[in-house]
Amino acid sequence: MERIRLALDWKPNVNHSGILAAIHHGWYKEAGIELELIDRELTQSAPQKVEAGLADVGLTCIVTLASYREEKDSQPLKAIASLMQEDLxxxxxxxxxxxxxxxxxxxxxxxxxxxxxxxxxxxxxxxxxxxxxxxxxxxxxxxxxxxxxxxxxxxxxxxxxxxxxxxxxxxxxxxxxxxxxxxGVPYCYPITMFTSPTFLAEHSKTLRTFLATTAKGYAWAVANPEKMVDILLEQVRDEHKDKKFLEIAFAATRPYFISSKTGSWGHMEPEKVNAYLKWRAEQGLSNGPLAVDDFVTNDLLG
The missing domain is CATH 3.40.190.10 (Periplasmic binding protein-like II)
Incomplete structure (x- = not known):
């Protein structure tokens, strides 16, 4: 079994549907992966956890990841998949x-x-x-x-x-x-999966398996909305265990899990990312746009 520690962007929620579905069905274990979910803490973000070696993969928005990459002495963390195709x-x-x-x-x-x-x-x-x-x-x-x-x-x-x-x-x-x-304001992908250059280099095969299994979870969630809501009811925190709310939330999210261009989950469009990075530079939010190829990759996706 290969272990992957996944640092969430927040508490388990509808954005994580495919991950929760794959856990529910035991697909990660079937693929030889022991997945550990780590909730977001106010004192330490997912990028900080990954950089500190407390997590292997993290979830955060492109905005946060770009800001983190531009900090002095930060690791060149890289996005490897997007949970959703549109900014919600x-x-x-x-x-x-x-x-x-x-x-x-x-x-x-x-x-x-x-x-x-x-x-x-x-x-x-x-x-x-x-x-x-x-x-x-x-x-x-x-x-x-x-x-x-x-x-x-x-x-x-x-x-x-x-x-x-x-x-x-x-x-x-x-x-x-x-x-x-x-x-006309580019904002790019709301929640992306990212990892460190070290983990990417040393565990690329495991990451490919992890992403393929996660993609399977998201495809299942899209095809089985009622059953997915039941899984969410089991997995979310007590304060969110409201079926009416979760039905509304999943219905609002479901259309954006799978790319209309590729017919698959996770892919990021380099042009879309580049437009956002260029806008950041124009707004004075960075010293200059990051190179897209150094910032995101689709290479681990099927």
Missing amino acids: SSMAVLESSGIERPAQLDGKRFAACSVGGRNPTITCLIQNDGGKGDITYIQSDRVNLYETVAENKADAIWLFKNWQGAQAEAAGIKLRHFTLGDY
């Missing part, structure tokens, strides 16, 4: 707020779990719609950010439409979403 995050406001487009967010309050400086992505979203990008950032004490706008403590939030958006829908809260791609 969005800026969200209440349908009843009267805010019908991003430009109307000027002068409004944007809530997040933690507040740093200006967020170039949000600024660009507003400016590309003709606004100034003048928005006030506030910190929310709510785990479920949609409650912050529902209680009129903020005007806008950032969320995953297929998770927090599904939670809001299940709670009867109607939101309006502004998606980055609709306003």
